[in-house]
Amino acid sequence: MTEIKLHNTLKRRKEVFEPIDPKNVRMYVCGPTVYDRAHIGNARPVVVFDVLYRLLREEYGAEHVTYVRNFTDVDDKINTRAAESGRSIGEITAETTQWYLDDMGALGAMEPNHMPRATQYIGEMITMIEKLIADGFAYAHDGHVLFRVRKYDDYGKLSGRSVDDMIAGARVEVASYKEDPMDFVLWKPSDDATPGWESPWGRGRPGWHIECSAMSKELLGAHFDIHGGGNDLLFPHHENEIAQSCCANGGQHMANYWLHNEMLQVEGKKMSKSLGNFFTVRDLLDGHDGNPGVPGEVIRFVFLSTHYGKPMDWTAKKAAEAEATLRKWRRITDGVAAAPTAPIEIVAALADDLNTSQALTYLHVIASRMPKSYTDLSKEYGPADLLAGAQLLGLLTNELGAWAQGVDLSAFEALLAETRSKAMENKDFSEVDRIKGVLMDAGVEVRMGKAGVELLPAAGFNPSKLEGLL
Template structure:
């Protein structure tokens, strides 16, 4: 087996501390990340965990080898939100889920995210969910009532360990549904009845459909086994989703831990505020890519750069200023690395921060140092490890030839040196700056670089 030379540390939500990552089997590293419910376009908050765990996937592949890593991310394609969208639109559920699933893949691909090894759909695993529910009932951890099946939360002693809550505190501090079919207010649904106008599958408890939490437990078990290495998602999933996954998985699998390491990314804000439609700062990944509300589109590579500039464990603030700065940086880096071959290995200055609990901000700082030192080979190798400066992501920055404007400005400058009249030089410089061009003038000559907000159409005015 290949020698593992890079030690990875990850902040484990379960232990609340940073731990050295030791996989169950070094030649079979397994990771599961909760994916989307496919009823609409993904908003930019949905994209953060995709980019975060894409970086972790790249890191695991780099350290353990691509063939040794299995990354699973599911699609929830049976859900009440999907049913509601079908009812209001008059479209078939299958049509909606197929369309939105492809939207998701296209939009995340535009951000440079690699596709996971496995992308199971919940509706493909209904039989496995029923089997797991039957086992939970047989072992006394679940019960059936009025077409519903509920999990007995108080039968699992470690419930609340992930989120750090006690069952009694949860009841006291929340409005918990008290339904006639529940033995205890905290019990959660594993299976629920369906009417004829809703998706449903035949089961020992009648026509029905699965609860949300059982989906991930059944799919991860079938693909990765009873215990695997890493389970990830946004911290909004920590409770109740991940808490419930742990409870039902451990109880169904004789106490075996579902995952050894639990990772959660913090939430995303927009211009310092929580994203919400009422504030007018709610937009999808596609809105950003294509442009919205009169704003120009933002390249996927730029979005990725902004995301990676903040540690996953901290709240991330999306701002127009950050996007503009990222665009300018990437243009400079692409110019610097044009026609350069990447270094043979990922530079340690980039790999080590990423291996230290996915410190992507530290890795980007190292890239800035490579750029300042003119080390284009290391810059390119390090950036491509992070999913930046790849050929696939660079179409937005291609086809910019400013040589004619460099000549124009150089000639105007030479004339001004003779006449001492710099009005024309100032006019050209101002026009170039307004077009989003960075103007560099020195004894060596004139250099023009596309910068933040570059707009080729404005160059025609010069």
């Protein structure tokens, strides 16, 4: 079995992954709040932890890995959206949940084993809150229940902050129902217009943090292997999860390994609506602001080209290069069955803290058919190995291949071949150059030689630009 190493945020170092039970490897990843379309930054952790899920399944067996990713379907953002739109909360959350699943599926993400909704676990949240109150870690006041942060000695261990420094350096809500400014909400009251459930503290709804603690415990147990998410969740969400889970469950650990992916930029700048570079996954897939759609497989490739622990910059150039590479790889592997196992170098790269960029480098070398020039490869690999390695990354799958199939350029090949033949007779190649220019502008790679004319869709292929050429 390959030794897997992961960068553990809790320990601030890369560690060998040793599951609590190799026959029951368990991972929890924080999912979306379902009130709108997921933007491309939301998609990065989905792709990152999908690769980890695939690696764990490869190493431990699919039946021995459990992956949980939740849906937050009770939240003030959802309430606001309902009030603004006049639609019911249930209608909004059902629609946006399906949007999320469709969009992430278009990026090749496998569905987790469990996708719990917060509203399905209100009873478990109330039970956990009651235990925290009984043990003195939480208190009720004016319909609210709050966690006593200073009661938990290890608070701040994940983020590396002290409580006093947090108060000094952050805007902390000061409210009459709080004993301490740092205490965070476990339960809050609901009015008649807001979703609510009956509880020992009156009609109300859970705070954000308690839901993940309750759902992960129910589905994975009080102590499990991996907890993941974007680094924007490190504090306060994950810090609060650890505090309330350890105190409620009487343990020193919630998860042994905490993984956090870095954020995403667009063309070198932070994604922002004010900068006009904010767009959703669906915007990318379908096309936006006059730009053509980007296939989900291409989006996935771009994401994987940067290590998850580094900021990722989405650029149109990267997308074009990824599209060209994937078209080449799909031509090489067309009609080929994948090898039984992925090349050991691909597995090793992923096992080294999910080094997807290194794995892609190895795939590039294998696709070049010159692996002997790359000393890190143990042997010469072929198309079947390329396919197996790519599929371990979630690329070159049948499900993601529709965008690269069904492109018939035979009529344009015939046109260019006939025009070229006439040009060779009259020594006037102006029309050949014109046709080539139109084809290349449409994203078609033009190959001409003694064997004839070959046209291949390349980066940015746009068939609409070929209209009127025939």
